[in-house]
Amino acid sequence: MAAQAELVSDLKALRKGRGLYVNNVGERVGPKLRDLCGVTEQDGPGEIRLRVAQRLEHLAVELPDDLRMAALAAFGMIPAARRPLYQERVSWFAERIGRDPRTARRRIDDAIHQLAQLAFTPLRLRSGAEQAVGWHTLESRVILLLDGPMPEALETHRIMAAQDNLRELEVAPPFAQASVMYGGTLRNGVLVLASPLMAGQSCEFAIRSRNPVRPRQFLHMPRRRCDLLDLRVRFDTERLPRVVSRLQGRPVRERARVPIDNAGEIHVIFRDLTKGMPYGARWD
Template sequence: MATQAELVGDLKALRKGRGLFRADVADRVGHTLRELCGVTERDDPGEVRYRIGRRVARLAADLPDDLRVAVLAAFGMLPAARHPLYQDRVGWLADHIDREPRTARRRIDEGIHQLAQLACTPLRAGVHPRSGWHTAETRVIAMLDRAVPEVLEHHRVVAAQEVTELDLPVPPGRDVAVAYGGTLRAGKLTLATPLRAGEAHEFALRTRLPVRPRQLVHVPGRRCDFLELRVRFDRGRQPRQVSRLPGDAAPVPVDGAGEVRLTFADLSRGFTYGARWD
């Protein structure tokens, strides 16, 4: 994991001009910030903006309210402060807190430093040096509208050190195949080429289900930044109710296409996330 000072430098460079909304954002993101957010050279500006914005917003949620507002304003992430120049966003913040612009700048600097501290703590970094990699994003869809139900899993992982294979606990008896991204043998996904520290890799798995399930769950065994679950039901077998896991009293609506979609962020290891229906 890169140092706090390097991350502070990358964040201060990004706040210039239109901040996160500059057209050349993909060219303006430093290596340390790329590593933190799981950005790769293949990502287009929209993807880069989405990944960085999501990560910064999550970290900023743990800042004091005044520093959170200062940081989000600095990057143009607050609609009211989405001005084309950094100095204009500083001016907006100064008016917002009823202070001089130099005080607003100090608030922004303090917020960026604390943001970097949060990002670089072992707990927030979430990767033990020997664990090798973490999941930046997992998207799962259960297709129950076909003769043999299937589940597709798309994973995006980021290496913390050189990685040649990924441990994937596959339940015994499951019909699991790799759609792309490696070779699966005995619960390990062997990569075509090794990943270096900071590099991202995507792969997908397909599982054929022997029976129609009553739930779709995911239990992360290591750090997972984002999870999206989708279930596509047979239009002739719509469930009476879909519930979110962990428990939520409000039912999850099924849309006009017979689908439900759930998202989770900053997942806790060993906890169950998903949906149950009847």
């Protein structure tokens, strides 16, 4: 396949010198690699580096361990292997696998060819389970403001696509009166993204929601993988709750008391959340 061969050529060009960390990275990322990673003419070096790294990492997950290491080391994406010369990264990889540099170079070539093959393999054939997921949450940051005339929630979410051409995703704001602050358009509980994402790309969006009824708890029950939930609640200092408890698990259990600071705020963090399990805080 000509397109696959062109991508292999682009990847081999990128691995030269400092790899992905070369200063003129925009000049080193060839046309096929640009298309694969969704790089545009408006992207600066930092954005280009991030887009390419995310896409290659996503593809490399499906490689055998040694080839995954080979690929990531070749482009300088493993911190310990971030050497200024490609040959130095080859030597680093050779030492790690206990082989000579010639064998290390062959494995890097194998890894690059398999990355190109994966890039042109339909996602449904590569990973049916991941296609069903579609995307996952890298981090959710929620601020509940309970010190104003109407309770308000400000949410910022950063998600990563697990499929190409991801255009929309379902959202569930904590309060009914919801609007998008940035990152897309809300239509009947579905967020239409500002721009479609390719697999491995991430984006951020923010939602504001309001509710006339003052809540006594906040619970988040992820329906997809969620790596981080950062929750802050700001209470009215004239009406501080007696007790605030951290909630987690099913049935919902009070895990620990959460202190209220001098500004009338609490802060709790959850990592590696389990799908279908509730997380949050309750106050009385």
